[in-house]
Amino acid sequence: MRLLTHNMLSSNIKGVEKGFPLRIEAEKVVEKPVEMNADFLRKMFEKVEWKAFLEASRSMGYAQLPEEVDSGMLESDEFLSRFHHALLELHLEEGALVCPETGRRFPVNKGIPNMLLHEDEV
């Protein structure tokens, strides 16, 4: 699972009001290089919740993203390539996602988070 997906994902348990962001417990992180597309990055930049993204990238062991960002930074190639690396190339292979409100763990196996809810959570 890439951080792109993590940034879109929230906990869906009944009664949870703020299920975002899910905390990452990383056991194994892999990198898969993909081609960079600046237009896509610029577009995703508007959608990404930076604070959650920053935290997620740190818990995956990547600490080269700046604390504060503004849209002017999108002109810098260096920032774009870091953003690209964190957003699309880092994959959470094994570990878990933890709901920030209830503490419920969603295990991640082979890169697939198990988001199935139990019957009493629907």
Next chain:
Amino acid sequence: MASRPELVAPPEIFYDDAEARKYTSSSRIVEIQASLSERALELLALPDDGIPKLLLDIGCGSGLSGETLSENGHHWIGLDISPSMLNVAVEREVEGDLLLGDMGQGLGLRPGVIDGVISISAVQWLCNADKSSHNPILRLKAFFTSLYRCLANGARAVFQIYPENINQRELILKAAMRAGFAGGIVVDFPHSTKKRKEFLVLTCGQRAVNSMPEGKDDDGESCSDDDSEDEENQTVRVSDRHRPQKKQKWNKSGKGKEWIKRKKEQMRRRGNAVPPDTKYTGRKRKDRF
């Protein structure tokens, strides 16, 4: 074995390891899935600006439909309930991200982030109650409302569906409309039993509600339904309503051509196979028949 997998077992059990492998190694299924997802992508009508989009694939299975999305340069997130299917997808090294989840439990996604949704032959599974806790109406509602929330304004969702009967189609369509979607059903090749494919095309937000795409047909003609024609027939005059019941009984010549045409139009809009309107429509048979 029944011809519809929905009738055999719940999806997470039906698509076990063996079935998942069989599904992905059959060249016929691969071909059908590819053509369906291509058509669904076409119906999504994404803006043609060369920027990759973030799409969602509901019931992505082994990622056959996602492959089409990747080929067109888009990023996608796939959701499926069958772990075996997802395992096959991992083995095939699909480019999208995969989630193990149940669409009937609602989608846990942030609001307004998804640019478009496709789903190939999946939504009809929601009409089944496979566990005692399942209620198809509630599951459809949870699915469509959460979907509506996570879509960006003006985004479209295209579902290729195989409804078992008219009731299922109505159930799905109604749930979608209640969630706030605009749109309807596009039927490709409506006159062929085998090639006939139904696409539920939904639009979220304000983008041109009345611009439904047209279905394909064998002879290259498009077969859309034009609603503007029969509008005058549908208005009910006040004086009609207050007439005593007796007079509303049919006269000798049956319900009349207008009535038949209106009903046929109605059935067509639901995507049913309806014979074409000809000069014989609504005519009385000869006595000697």
